[in-house]
Amino acid sequence: MQIETESGAVTCSRGFTQQIEKESGVNPALCYQCLTCTLGCPMARYMDYHPDEIVRMVQLGLRDAVLGCSTIWICASCEACVARCPNDVNIPHLMDVLHQTALREGIKPRELKVKKFHDAFMDPVKRFGRQHEGLMSAEHFMRSRDLSLRTLKVAGALGIGMIMKRKIKLMPPKAGEGKAGVRRLFEKTKKRIPR
């Protein structure tokens, strides 16, 4: 079905609302657009669609617009929206399910850097059972190839500070038996994190 909007016709995908509801356990119909979520959202001003709009779009089944947008990747998971929602609509969880759905359905992440960051975060965990800031940062730059001045400035200031203060350990963390235990969990939960 197509609906006309100010910016042209958009397609409502049959079954998308139900698919997301089933996957997330979040009933989007509970939202009556009071905008409490958006008013308290620290990331709202950087998003292409506000949290309330995302829920509305899920209600309407606007699959392509939702799964292709930036918002679902840059939600900070601060939990302010769900803490304040009069109907307990779990928007942070909805965001997780939406970007995971985008990945599964082969839609290119609109904010690829964010996806790559999370992959990089999980890499030392998978290898050693615990996080290692140095390896994670190296992994992030290798994966994201984000060499923009803005990112380099942040990473440079942080990296130099961390090295000067000897915050980055040379040796990888030692989790003993935990190392194999965690690796097993990664394997059993199957969804291998793609490079």
Add this chain to the structure above:
Amino acid sequence: MKYAYYPGCSQEGGEEQFGKSTEAVCHALGIELQEIHDWTCCGASSGHFLNEELSYALPARNLAIAEKMGLDTVCVCAACYLRLRHTRHEVRHNPGFSKKLEGLLDLPYEGKYDVRHLLDVVVNKLGLDAVKAKVNKPLKGLKLVCYYGCYLMRPPGIVAFDNPENPTAMDRLLEALGADARDWSAKVDCCGGSLMLTQSDAVHDLVGSIADRARDVDAEAIVAACPMCTMNLEAMQKGKDKLPAIYFTELMGVAMGLSDTKKWFKKHLKNPSKVLAAHGL
């Protein structure tokens, strides 16, 4: 008072001053911490971002070991705290979830024992009178704001040992230590968390706004209870006149006259020693 202790990766990595001060303060207060054997990462924000099943399995591995120890778990990182509690909450409220986890872990986990943040244990279990009894260098005249961030208080059904919109537990603790903890408006604001490298403009804005709100009430430092928040506050404030961030455990150590406080402060990207020295601490 004895707990299974989940240190969390930051506390043994980049933010070891939080881990070291936690252990020293607990020792001084008679809170016995028994480290969870071969504990592993909880997955923090990336776990649930990428893979829901893994985001429960990772914390559950640690909780299952703690359950064998027969103890409630205590942790200090706010992100670990939420992930651990989230997992226990699912096990207790979602029939069949425990079995599903057991299939992944090859360990039983039934969510029998509680998970608490050290701040909650100190303020609500141990009590502030016991803390006051140990204070020998009160933080007199030190103007501070207590920053709770997101995961100590949100989402309220899962965490929140205090009023989620206006928590006061840390403020009451700092007052018991003799400090001037000021009321302010950014207590539960978000620092941008793990978006530091990927949405750095936003994180600069968010951290800048938190620091500005602290300056509105003439605070000399921001007291924190999360390694991610602390790192963001220290690294992402712009300008020369940055406000330092200090862990609540470090300030407990100072007020209790513990010996290693200077070592802890050296590990900060912005060393808070000067602020304390201005008050003879």
